[in-house]
Amino acid sequence: MKLIKKLIILNCNIKVIIFSFAIFFLSSNYVLSQEEGLDSYLGVDTDYCSLYFQGNVDFKKIDRNINIKFLNISSVDRDLINQTEDLAKRIALKCDILVLKSEQILDMYPADFHVNIIFFENTERMLDEYERLLGRREDLYSFYIYENNTIYTTQERINQNVLAHEIGHALVNHYFIIRPPRTVREIISQYIDLHLED
Numbered sequence: 001m002k003l004i005k006k007l008i009i010l011n012c013n014i015k016v017i018i019f020s021f022a023i024f025f026l027s028s029n030y031v032l033s034q035e036e037g038l039d040s041y042l043g044v045d046t047d048y049c050s051l052y053f054q055g056n057v058d059f060k061k062i063d064r065n066i067n068i069k070f071l072n073i074s075s076v077d078r079d080l081i082n083q084t085e086d087l088a089k090r091i092a093l094k095c096d097i098l099v100l101k102s103e104q105i106l107d108m109y110p111a112d113f114h115v116n117i118i119f120f121e122n123t124e125r126m127l128d129e130y131e132r133l134l135g136r137r138e139d140l141y142s143f144y145i146y147e148n149n150t151i152y153t154t155q156e157r158i159n160q161n162v163l164a165h166e167i168g169h170a171l172v173n174h175y176f177i178i179r180p181p182r183t184v185r186e187i188i189s190q191y192i193d194l195h196l197e198d
Contacts, residue, residue, distance in 0.1 A: 055121030059087035110174035
């Protein structure tokens, strides 16, 4: 009986994912955000993410670096990714898949989850933004700012694990009423890294 319930739940989850991706491709379009200084960044909106590309970003490089081939996703989703020629939309689709996978790993499904992701042309510009926002400079691969619900990353350092880790921070921010301590947030995000290929 438990196996039947699990199969029914899995079947429903697959239908929701397929429906979400269909809606994404029917409704997603390029936008210029008017919020929080992102008005000059080229962007793509999806069900779970608003992506912004700052500077002369190499879409091919980002697409190549976010490698989701190892993820256990349906053949329909895999075909959808492979058939998407618009690289910005393909990157957005991969980000949505990483959100869904991260939620599944953590068994945390916050209502109305949506996160901003900014891809910088180079690491120096991303670190300049970190210093502008927080008043100090650190050598980071990516970072997430809770106050504006934004992941900051760069085409030079991004990969599926780094992005899933940062998505983990965003999920924690949306899921808990009171934000857990920093160490707990890091453990939760690292748990996604550890189990991304399961």
